[in-house]
Each structure stands twice: as structure tokens, then as C-alpha cells.
Amino acid sequence: MSDIPLVIIEDNDCEQPKLPLDSWKVVIIDDEQSVHDVTKLALSDIVIQDKRLEFYSAYSAKEGFDLLGQHRDCAVILLDVVMESSEAGLELAERIRHELHMEMVQIILRTGQPGYAPEEDIIKRYEINDYKTKNELTRNKLYTALATAIRSFGHLSAISESKKGLRNVIDASANLMKEHSVHDFASGVLQQINALLKISTPGIFCVSQRPLLEADNNGHLVKESYLVVATSKKFSEIYGVKIDEISQLEAREIAQLALSTKKHVFNDSMTALFLSTPSNWTGVVVLEGQVSLSRIDEELLQVFCLNVALGLENAKFFTRLNKAAYYDGVTSLFNNTGFIESAKKVIQQANERVTLFVIDIDYFHDIVESLGFEFGNKVLKAMTSNLKRTFSAHSVISRLHSDVFAVLLADTDMTVKDVVKECSKPFIVEGSSIRLGVSIGEAHHESAEANFNVETVLRHAKIALRVAKESKRGAGQEFEPHFEDEARSRLGILADLRNGLDQEELFLVLQPKVSMGTGEVVGYEALVRWEHPQKGIIPPNAFIPVAEQSGMYFDIDMYVFRKSLEILEKHPNITKPISVNISANSLHHSEFIEELKAVMNTHPFDINKIELEITENALVRSDMAIQHLNELKALGFVLCLDDFGAGYSSLSYLLKLPLDVIKIDRSFVNYISDDSNAMFVLKGMLQICYDLNKTVVVEGVETLEQVDLLTQQGVDIAQGFYYFKPMSIDEILVNAC
Numbered sequence: 009m010s011d012i013p014l015v016i017i018e019d020n021d022c023e024q025p026k027l028p029l030d031s032w033k034v035v036i037i038d039d040e041q042s043v044h045d046v047t048k049l050a051l052s053d054i055v056i057q058d059k060r061l062e063f064y065s066a067y068s069a070k071e072g073f074d075l076l077g078q079h080r081d082c083a084v085i086l087l088d089v090v091m092e093s094s095e096a097g098l099e100l101a102e103r104i105r106h107e108l109h110m111e112m113v114q115i116i117l118r119t120g121q122p123g124y125a126p127e128e129d130i131i132k133r134y135e136i137n138d139y140k141t142k143n144e145l146t147r148n149k150l151y152t153a154l155a156t157a158i159r160s161f162g163h164l165s166a167i168s169e170s171k172k173g174l175r176n177v178i179d180a181s182a183n184l185m186k187e188h189s190v191h192d193f194a195s196g197v198l199q200q201i202n203a204l205l206k207i208s209t210p211g212i213f214c215v216s217q218r219p220l221l222e223a224d225n226n227g228h229l230v231k232e233s234y235l236v237v238a239t240s241k242k243f244s245e246i247y248g249v250k251i252d253e254i255s256q257l258e259a260r261e262i263a264q265l266a267l268s269t270k271k272h273v274f275n276d277s278m279t280a281l282f283l284s285t286p287s288n289w290t291g292v293v294v295l296e297g298q299v300s301l302s303r304i305d306e307e308l309l310q311v312f313c314l315n316v317a318l319g320l321e322n323a324k325f326f327t328r329l330n331k332a333a334y335y336d337g338v339t340s341l342f343n344n345t346g347f348i349e350s351a352k353k354v355i356q357q358a359n360e361r362v363t364l365f366v367i368d369i370d371y372f373h374d375i376v377e378s379l380g381f382e383f384g385n386k387v388l389k390a391m392t393s394n395l396k397r398t399f400s401a402h403s404v405i406s407r408l409h410s411d412v413f414a415v416l417l418a419d420t421d422m423t424v425k426d427v428v429k430e431c432s433k434p435f436i437v438e439g440s441s442i443r444l445g446v447s448i449g450e451a452h453h454e455s456a457e458a459n460f461n462v463e464t465v466l467r468h469a470k471i472a473l474r475v476a477k478e479s480k481r482g483a484g485q486e487f488e489p490h491f492e493d494e495a496r497s498r499l500g501i502l503a504d505l506r507n508g509l510d511q512e513e514l515f516l517v518l519q520p521k522v523s524m525g526t527g528e529v530v531g532y533e534a535l536v537r538w539e540h541p542q543k544g545i546i547p548p549n550a551f552i553p554v555a556e557q558s559g560m561y562f563d564i565d566m567y568v569f570r571k572s573l574e575i576l577e578k579h580p581n582i583t584k585p586i587s588v589n590i591s592a593n594s595l596h597h598s599e600f601i602e603e604l605k606a607v608m609n610t611h612p613f614d615i616n617k618i619e620l621e622i623t624e625n626a627l628v629r630s631d632m633a634i635q636h637l638n639e640l641k642a643l644g645f646v647l648c649l650d651d652f653g654a655g656y657s658s659l660s661y662l663l664k665l666p667l668d669v670i671k672i673d674r675s676f677v678n679y680i681s682d683d684s685n686a687m688f689v690l691k692g693m694l695q696i697c698y699d700l701n702k703t704v705v706v707e708g709v710e711t712l713e714q715v716d717l718l719t720q721q722g723v724d725i726a727q728g729f730y731y732f733k734p735m736s737i738d739e740i741l742v743n744a745c
């Protein structure tokens with residue numbers, strides 16, 4: 009019952025319909041008094057379509073114009089041609105149409121001279137409906153002319169009234185996205201019925217077919233059940249009920265009869281209009297009061313019913329769209345839009361402050377890629393249940409997009425740590441227990457603060473999330489005001505970076521790798537630097553993460569690759585290989601290998617002189633990345649696993665990949681000095697690497713103590729400030745060749 013567009017029509021909200029006219033107004037405009045007298049006398053007791061005639065007189069075109077201004081609802085004008093001037097009547101006819109905008113009134117022109125007929129173009133130009141000579145003022149002829157004119161007038165009026173009603177329905181349909189528009193739509197129906205059927209009914213309800221094959225509360229498919237979707241006040245207690253639960257017997261029966269016979273049903277006290285659309289949607293409008301079919305044109309009734317049916321069908325459709333606009337289809341939580349709307353309410357009710365957590369599942373993309381979309385959806389649903397269990401009923405929980413959730417709480421003591429703890433608890437998906445890593449951004453807003461709105465708090469939480477993801481995956485970060493300045497400067501950087509790449513402002517420095525046994529330089533790592541024309545040298549940590557998010561990472565990696573080849577080409581003295589960093593995203597890029605080959609073709613080089621460094625995150629079970637890795641191996645590159653030990657992946661998995669060198673992360677080196685456990689792990693790792701014929705490089709070696717410890721363990725190669733800092737090419741040529 010929840011998705012039906014239910015409305016109660018407030019009777020007094022609807023424009024009161026015009027009551028049926030009890031007479032037709034006929035205006036006689038003629039400068040001869042006798043014409044007035046004869047006409048009135050001849051037609052005095054005539055009744056046309058149950059109504060009498062009511063006469064008004066004017067004796068000149070000018071007087072006629074003023075009189076008509078007060079009787080715009082007049083049905084027929086008997087108009088003399090020659091009055092103040094020889095064409096005064098014709099000129100008045102034009103003013104009636106174009107100044108008074110009386111489009112429906114029927115104008116019967118009367119000319120003095122027998123045999124005189126107005127030219128055809130005059131009839132057209134002045135929209136004259138008929139003409140008669142004055143000697144045709146016999147009762148019979150006048151009656152026939154008037155009856156024809158009045159029938160036309162009645163017909164046109166009905167069309168016009170119905171058009172107004174249709175306009176309401178069309179306008180309302182166009183606005184149905186908003187809730188009150190469903191109301192507009194239903195009142196449009198009521199208004200239209202009143203206008204078209206010329207009855208004033210206080211009681212009306214619309215019964216609409218449920219969408220075909222929609223599931224009921226028990227998950228069973230229901231076919232063709234009907235619900236009351238709109239009612240006037242009088243019927244309000246049956247609003248929302250099924251058709252067979254309508255308590256008023258007569259109303260229920262007439263509705264059911266119309267639906268079963270697929271026809272309109274008219275009886276003494278009620279009318280049921282059967283509605284259907286080309287898409288097989290059906291419904292019925294039941295109204296109190298008798299409708300005489302002779303009052304309306306059969307075709308108009310069909311058009312009317314089709315419009316109401318389409319409108320109601322649309323109303324349901326739009327309600328569903330509306331639902332889609334605010335809710336996420338996978339988890340049934342609010343989506344981004346729904347979140348903003350609901351959060352506004354929570355914010356208004358908060359006493360002191362609101363807290364927002366934006367929660368991002370780590371490596372969700374990899375989960376989907378390796379275990380499939382369906383499994384991914386199950387993870388999202390499991391996460392949803394977890395969140396619902398953890399947070400109070402008063403929180404607003406939403407899935408903002410893909411794997412990002414938001415939870416808004418009013419006046420809570422919960423901290424980001426509590427949330428990380430809750431979200432990292434294992435849960436069951438497809439029978440197995442899984443534990444997700446999450447990164448969380450937290451932001452607050454005090455209700456006393458200016459700018460207290462959901463958009464701000466959401467922006468802050470998202471910025472905090474990004475900081476959390478960059479610096480501490482698997483943890484949380486509370487928003488700090490200086491993040492915002494940094495975010496702004498990042499945006500500035502991004503705008504400049506494209507230009508910097510085009511202008512070749514980016515250049516490479518090389519950091520030597522050293523054999524621990526001999527102290528010899530055995531290779532170099534290429535590290536990018538950016539010389540910004542205003543800001544000076546910018547380190548990669550200030551722009552690589554921004555580039556990763558913007559898609560520019562790919563261009564940077566290709567640029568560095570090309571520059572490395574150029575260095576080798578230009579400086580034959582550099583005989584040891586240069587290793588180039590490849591960002592995780594590039595390795596996933598579908599055109600990565602093609603682009604790389606294109607650069608290789610334009611810069612001939614010895615494949616043994618280039619190594620590629622790939623971070624462990626890039627290799628977490630992505631088919632595309634593994635495929636690219638194999639292709640790189642086939643091309644002959646030496647492949648190096650960068651930052652090993654900083655992530656969470658399993659060593660045995662990584663060692664199955666075609667990697668030649670394992671580069672142990674610099675954080676690891678920090679641990680070994682004072683943690684015997686780390687030393688123990690390092691020993692084990694080295695053993696496995698040697699067994700599998702992998703070369704080991706340890707990076708971030710800064711002190712003699714570290715050098716000693718690593719040498720004792722038989723580490724091959726080291727890189728770090730203890731030996732060399734990254735250096736310009738000129739410095740390398742002098743000091744480290």
C-alpha cells in the first residue's frame with residue numbers, strides 16, 4: 009500500500025464548477041426598434057435544449073460592444089450590418105472576436121436588402137456563423153437558425169470546458185514528481201468531471217489497478233487487484249483500501265461492474281466511468297449523481313476517460329520514479345538525494361549538534377572484480393544490516409554511491425573509532441564469514457553554528473574520508489578545518505597539473521640503489537618532480553594522489569616512462585637500469601600496454617635497462633592487472649613489487665605472480681630497529697624470496713644501524729638516504745655512475 013499515490017481531494021480546494029445555465033443569452037444589435045420587437049415576440053416562449061432564451065438589446069455597434077462586454081457568456085448575437093456606418097456590423101463582429109475574445113459566441117448577420125449575401129471572404133474574416141435577410145424574420149426560420157447556433161455554441165462550450173479540465177490533468181501530470189501534484193491531478197479529475205459532465209458531485213473516488221505482477225507484503229505476485237487511490241472528503245475513509253473492501257455497497261458494486269464489463273455504468277444515483285490505457289492499465293472513477301449521456305459527446309467522454317486513465321497510470325509510475333529518486337535499489341537505504349532530504353529534518357531537530365560518518369569499504373572494487381557483482385551486492389546488503397544494527401533508529405543511514413555509506417546522528421557520543429570497530433566486525437556472506445576494512449570520515453556541526461546545513465557537514469565528512477583513505481586506510485579521520493584549505497589547493501594543483509605536463513614542467517630525479525655487499529650502484533629509481541612556475545618544486549606526494557583521483561595518473565606514468573627512455577638515450581654513461589613507478593590505476597587501464605608499446609616504438613632502448621615498480625595494491629586480485637603484468641613480463645621487463653609489507657595481501661599469493669624483485673616498504677625498516685618480531689618476519693620473508701629466486705630490495709635505509717641489521721640478514725640491495733638521496737641527472741653523472 010505504500011507506493012500508491014494516495015490523495016484526499018479537499019472539496020473546497022477545487023474551483024467550483026459553473027452551474028448549468030438555465031437560459032441562453034441572445035443579444036440583438038440593430039438600429040431598428042421593430043426588428044427587436046419582432047424577434048422577441050417570435051421567440052419569446054421557445055425552449056432549446058431545456059433552456060429558455062434571454063434577450064438583450066443594443067441599438068448601435070458601439071452600444072452593442074459595451075453590452076457584450078457585460079455578457080461574454082452570451083450564446084448568439086443577431087447582428088445588423090448597416091448601423092452607424094455601412095459596415096458597422098462587420099467591424100463590430102471583428103471586435104467581438106479579437107477584442108472581447110468571444111470565440112464561441114455564434115454571430116448571425118442580418119442584412120437589410122433581400123438577396124444580399126455577404127462575400128465569402130467577409131464571412132471568413134469576421135468569423136460569421138450564419139446570415140439572414142431581415143425579411144426572413146418568421147418564427148420558423150428564426151427558430152431553426154437559433155437552434156443550430158445554440159447547439160454549436162453548446163458544443164464548443166463543452167469542448168472548451170473539457171479542454172480546461174484536460175489542461176489541468178496534463179499540467180498536473182507534468183508536475184507529478186512532487187507529492188502535492190498527485191493531489192493536483194486528482195482535483196483536476198474532479199474539476200474535469202464537473203465541467204464535462206455538468207454535474208456538481210461531492211462524492212468521487214478513483215480506483216486504480218495495482219501495477220501488474222507487483223509483489224504483495226508476503227512476496228506473492230498480485231495480479232489485477234484494485235486500490236482506491238484518490239477520494240473526495242466524503243469518501244475519505246475508503247482511501248487506500250482494496251476495491252472489495254469498499255464499505256459502501258452501492259459504490260463498490262458499481263465500480264466492480266464497470267471493471268468486469270469494461271464499460272461505463274450509469275444508474276439513478278451513481279456513475280462509474282471505466283478507464284483503460286493502451287498499456288492495459290485499467291481503473292474506474294466513481295461519482296455520485298446521475299449523468300445524462302445526452303449532455304456530453306460520446307467521443308469527448310472517451311478522450312476524457314483515456315486522459316484520466318493515462319494520468320492515473322502516470323501518477324503511479326511517477327510515484328515509483330519518485331521512489332527511485334530517493335532510495336537505493338540494492339540496499340533500500342536512502343540514496344544521496346534521499347539522504348540530503350532526510351538529513352535536513354534530523355538537523356532541524358538536533359539539540360546540540362549532528363555527527364556524520366561517511367564510510368567507505370576498502371578494496372570494494374577488487375571484491376567485485378574478483379568475486380562478481382552479485383557477491384558485491386550481498387556485501388553491500390550485509391553492510392547495511394550491520395549499520396542498521398549498530399546505529400539507533402533515529403539515525404539517517406544512506407548509501408551515497410557504490411561502496412560509500414553515510415550515517416547521520418543527532419547528539420551522539422559515538423566517535424569514529426567506535427564506528428570503525430563496529431564496521432570491522434565479521435559478518436556472513438554466502439555462508440562464509442568476511443571482515444571488511446573500512447575508511448571513515450567524520451564531521452560535526454554544532455546547531456549554534458552559522459551555515460548549519462547538511463551540504464556543509466557532508467562536504468567536511470567527505471574531505472575527512474579522503475584524508476583517511478590517503479593516510480590511514482582501515483581507520484577513521486575526523487574533519488579538521490585546515491583540510492578544506494588543502495582540498496582547495498589540491499584543486500588548484502589539478503588545474504595547473506595538466507598545463508604543467510604539456511609544458512614539460514615535470515622532470516625526473518634518480519635515486520641510486522646500492523648493493524649491500526659491495527656498495528656498488530646497481531640501479532636507479534626514477535622519481536618525478538614538478539617545477540611549478542610560481543610555487544617552485546612540488547614533491548610527488550602533493551600531486552600524485554590528486555592525479556590518481558582525476559585520471560591524470562595515466563599521462564604522468566607515460567610521461568615518466570618516456571623521460572626515462574630519453575635519459576638512457578641521452579646519457580650512455582648511465583649503464584645500470586632505471587626503475588619506473590607505475591601507479592595502480594594505470595595497471596588497471598585497458599589501454600596501458602598499447603600506450604606503453606607506442607612510446608617504446610618511438611624511443612628504441614635496451615629492455616634490460618628499464619624496470620617497472622608496481623605497488624601491491626594494484627595486484628589485489630584484479631584480472632586486468634594480472635593480465636597486464638603477464639604481458640609486461642612477456643615484453644621482457646624486470647618487474648618489481650613496490651612497498652611490500654605496507655598492505656594486507658598474502659605473501660604466498662603475491663609470490664605466485666611473475667615478479668622478479670620484492671621491494672620491502674620503508675615502514676618495515678623502521679620497525680626492525682626496535683621490534684624483534686619484525687626482524688623475525690623479515691628473516692622468514694627473505695628466506696621465501698630466496699627460495700623463489702626473487703631479488704630483495706629494502707628501501708628507506710637511513711642509518712648505519714639499519715645497514716648493519718640488514719647486512720646481517722643477507723639483504724642484497726638497499727635504497728635510502730644513508731647511501732644517496734634522489735639526485736638530478738647531472739649529479740648522478742658525477743657521483744653515482
Ligand code: C2E
Nearest residue numbers: 535536548549568589590591708709710727728729730734
Ligand atoms: P616510492 O615509490 O615508495 O618512492 C620512494 C620514496 O621514498 C621517494 O619519495 C624517495 O625520495 C623516498 N625515500 C628514498 N629513500 C628514503 C629514505 O631513506 N628515507 C625516507 N624517509 N624516504 C626515502 P618521493 O620521491 O617523494 O616519492 C614519493 C612517492 O611518490 C613514491 O613512493 C611514489 O609512490 C610516488 N612517485 C614518485 N615518483 C613517481 C612517478 O614517477 N610515478 C608514479 N606513479 N609515482 C611516483
Ligand code: CA
Nearest residue numbers: 533589621650
Ligand atoms: Ca617506488
Ligand code: CA
Nearest residue numbers: 650651673707
Ligand atoms: Ca616504495
